[in-house]
Amino acid sequence: MRRLAALALLLTAVAACGTDETPNTSTITVFAAASLKGAFTEIGEKFEAEHEGVTVRFNFGGSADLVAQLQQGAQADVLATADEATMTKATDDGLVEALAYLGTNTLEIATPPANPANVDSIDDLTSPDVKVVVCAPEVPCGAAAARAEQAAGVDISPVSEEQSVTDVLGKVISGEADAGLVYATDVKAAGDKVHGVPFPEAATVVNKYPLAALARSTHEPVSQEFVDFVTGPEGQAVLGAAGFGKRP
């Protein structure tokens, strides 16, 4: 009997792991695209400093993944994605109501610091001697890369089509690839680990980043306040410094 009681106690303890909120403070959970990690972490700290008792918790990941998690019932208060297509999936499912835009991002070529293959333009990426890595067309950064190729009238044969922009960046930083198509903000965040080559055709492919308070949020008005904070002057200053374009 005592063993059964111990077992019951253990099960309760396991079940209790899911709830870690204390009543007097409020924790909002923000699901945000991986490319927003640096900027949002900083914005989160600023937001916490201005709102006493509020803690901002982040889940950074691929936009499509985040939306899928929400569709499966994940509890969150704010969603920010790296393109409009993924946010549309969330809107279609009634997960969000009102949208705002936080900024834009454009593509840039990243090469290892020494630029061993002498890449100067998107045309150089078509050379068979240059090992190019891009995102797979199924994910936002790959869709953007395909549109950039089209705009420039070039056909790149990549050695790999990666799952996310961070995977592309990783292969460039490690020197395995000679060049990769990533976002301008990734080049900026990587500092001197990569060399950025902007190309004019990138201007035709602008990814708009939408964000929204989620309909299921249990922390209204704080979740909407966070959205307003990101689109307000302080949030915009951080995003601008991280290389994001002005919000559309």
Add this chain to the structure above:
Amino acid sequence: MNAAQQSGVPRWMVVPAALGAAFIVLPLVALASRVEWGDFFSLITSESSRAALWLSLRTSAMSTLLCIVLGVPMALVLARMSFRGQSVLRSIVLLPLVLPPVVGGIALLYTFGRQGLLGETIDVLGLQIAFSTTAVVIAQTFVALPFMVVSLEGTLRTAGERYEVVAATLGARPTTVLRRVTLPLVLPGLAAGAVLSFARALGEFGATITFAGSLEGVTRTLPLEIYLQRESDPDAAVALSLVLVVVAVLVIGLVRGSRSNAL
């Protein structure tokens, strides 16, 4: 119904045991229930699916072969010889088994990659490993090798050395003993090891995506294809997942078969 009492296991243990079994079976049932059976065949025979499946089978077969070539001598050395540092070596051989595959991938990158430890040597030989099918085979062999070594070493120890000693006293040279006595004796263990290595290679994901990249027909194996399809076509991802589940069930059946032959 008295089986539990006869074996001395307290009866209440059946409850957590059943929970544990449900924990494993339920997700598989859930997966099967999500399959769009009407489109199942077209989903698993699309061009990208077939390319991924064919690549997975090819690379896993190659990795299994490498596991036999490298793993059988390793198991023999560990089971039949005795030398200093043997137990340390045995633990190190097990590492890929417990290491997160992504760590294995990073380690392989810094070994065989362009900037890696052997990068220049490989370059001099005119080989290109990064982003090639060879990289996939290397990643799979790295994670699958311990299965072969552990499985075969266990069988070798259980089989004992009696027959080998007899063969040697009758004048057989060590290589003859190995070929005519030891290997036939442990063949079931070797087969089980090979099947397990094949299954582990087939399921390899983390080391491959880190080390080899992802390109249709070249490095995008079935698990990578499933992970990618999940973004755009979850139905295809579910259908392909079920294919891997079926393969896994077949593998377990094969291993059980070869194990029971051993008795």
